[in-house]
Amino acid sequence: MISAAFLEKYVTREEIWDMIFSMPGIEDMGQEEINKMIDDKKAHQQTDQVFLDTHGNQTWLVMEGDWGGQIYLSVPIRYVGEDVGEQQLQYLLSRIDRQAWSVNEGDGRSLYLRHTNKAESGVSGGMGGGLLFDGLWLYGEFGPMTVEVIRQALQLAEGTAVKIGDS
Incomplete structure (x- = not known):
């Protein structure tokens, strides 16, 4: 965690x-x-x-871009490696943000913790928002290579469920 x-x-x-x-x-x-x-x-x-x-068990890490106009990912914090710090999270967010919104030059990206007791609930945001579920959720435009980069950066345990799209 x-x-x-x-x-x-x-x-x-x-x-x-x-x-x-x-x-x-x-x-x-x-x-x-x-x-x-x-x-x-x-x-x-x-x-x-x-x-x-x-x-x-009720708190997710959420990364977004375009001032909340696109939710990039969510993952329960219990799955994030304990050695992962602020610098690694900001670096990962900048890489994802550049891939999705290269024209923003870093403007409008953020990460935060979302606490809820409703698993399988949504995250409000543009482009369909995001999803909170028991694993890593990624916005639909990100593919398998992005999953591996994120898995390594967050030090996710092998076998952590991954869902792409369908918020």
């Missing part, structure tokens, strides 16, 4: 702190202890891990 460090940028602090307040024993802590925990970097890492452990 993707590393807890990745969450620093893509999950809001409010979502993470909601996790803190659902941690066992938090109700027995005083305000001073909670404030200390909020300032403690180790606590941030622990709450990030709690988020992953609790919501990893």
Whole structure:
């Protein structure tokens, strides 16, 4: 599963702190202890891990281009290798974006995490949007070579299901 460090940028602090307040024993802590925990970097890492452990099965990595006009891919974060970091994700996104929208020169591309408890649901976006399912979903214009590049870049486990198109 993707590393807890990745969450620093893509999950809001409010979502993470909601996790803190659902941690066992938090109700027995005083305000001073909670404030200390909020300032403690180790606590941030622990709450990030709690988020992953609790919501990893319900959270997808989504990459898009053209300001949401095209959803490129989605994959449950639990399938993304824990050594995959921000730099690798941004590089992969730039490669996919150049293939799909070479005229944009990088404008309008983004990646984000989508949390939902509804597997097989959609991702809103132009050109038919995208699909969240238990595996890697790719927009229809991408072929087998792109699948292999993405599989390697995301360090997806062998046997991870792949679906191309039909959002």
